[in-house]
Amino acid sequence: DAGITQSPRHKVTETGTPVTLRCHQTENHRYMYWYRQDPGHGLRLIHYSYGVKDTDKGEVSDGYSVSRSKTEDFLLTLESATSSQTSVYFCASSIRGMSNQPQHFGDGTRLSIL
Amino acid sequence: SQELEQSPQSLIVQEGKNLTINCTSSKTLYGLYWYKQKYGEGLIFLMMLQKGGEEKSHEKITAKLDEKKQQSSLHITASQPSHAGIYLCGAAPGNTGKLIFGQGTTLQVKP
Numbered sequence: 001d002a003g004i005t006q007s008p009r010h011k012v013t014e015t016g017t018p019v020t021l022r023c024h025q026t027e028n029h030r031y032m033y034w035y036r037q038d039p040g041h042g043l044r045l046i047h048y049s050y051g052v053k054d055t056d057k058g059e060v061s062d063g064y065s066v067s068r069s070k071t072e073d074f075l076l077t078l079e080s081a082t083s084s085q086t087s088v089y090f091c092a093s094s095i096r097g098m099s100n101q102p103q104h105f106g107d108g109t110r111l112s113i114l
Numbered sequence: 115s116q117e118l119e120q121s122p123q124s125l126i127v128q129e130g131k132n133l134t135i136n137c138t139s140s141k142t143l144y145g146l147y148w149y150k151q152k153y154g155e156g157l158i159f160l161m162m163l164q165k166g167g168e169e170k171s172h173e174k175i176t177a178k179l180d181e182k183k184q185q186s187s188l189h190i191t192a193s194q195p196s197h198a199g200i201y202l203c204g205a206a207p208g209n210t211g212k213l214i215f216g217q218g219t220t221l222q223v224k225p
Contacts, residue, residue: 004156033213043157043202043215058212090156100145100164103204103213105157 003027004106006091012112019078021109023091029104031097032074033058034066036087037108043090049074050097081113116141116207120216127193128224135188135219137203143183147204147213157202160188190221198223 003026013019023032033048035058045058047066055066063085065077074093078085088110092103117140127133137146145164149157161170163179163186170177174197176189190197200220204213 040217042217043204043213045212045214048212059214092157097212100162102147102159102162104159105149107156108154 004091004093004104006089006106006109008109009107010110012114013081014114015082016080019081019111019113021076021089021091021111023074023076023093023106025072025074025091025093027093027095027104028071029093029095030071031094031101031103032068033092033094033103034064034074034076035090035092036060036085037090038087046076046089048097083113085111086113087111116205116214118203118205118214118216120201120203120219122219123217124220124222126222126224129194130192133190133193133221135201135221137186137188137216139184139205141184141207143179143186143205145206146177146179146183146186148177148186148188149202149204151200151202151218153199160201193221193223195223195225197221 005024007022034046035043044060049055049068067075090108091106094101094103119138148160161177166181166183168179174191179186200218202218203216
């Protein structure tokens, strides 16, 4: 499996505070993705990146921003966290962004916003 | 927009029994992925299917994509406790890399 590390693994914070989640991959994959997983909604794409400094929105991008300054790092930022953003966040990466390339996932970050 | 529906939502089987999980798409599938997730962990890639009628196997797990490319099944033969977890199907609408997922099927295997 691709070497994907997410940090932190767990975080508890308060409404209104900024939060940054980090994803680091060692496979030199061009594409990286952020998902959130919620009961009743499954996994939903937040943002993805198709190269350094190249990003685009996914299905549920409101309230989130991303940055990718290096191939190996993809950051997800909640500028002002809300309770509705309590979720488990997963990062994934793939060699290319086509449907014939499987995505490989990190172990997730469990984020609780009080 | 494309949607994936998995059935059943949950499944409890006795060890040694066979089982099947289905994934149905509202539109033609360009690529169908099966993942397994254990509680508190990430998704582990199992298999990818692309061609109508395609079938792939890994150990005791077999996945098929029907000829019309709108339904896939995951079959586990002689289930073991290690097979327990959540199985998710994923697809890339419009042949892009932006995956959508089914709701998942939770499998419990009783020793």
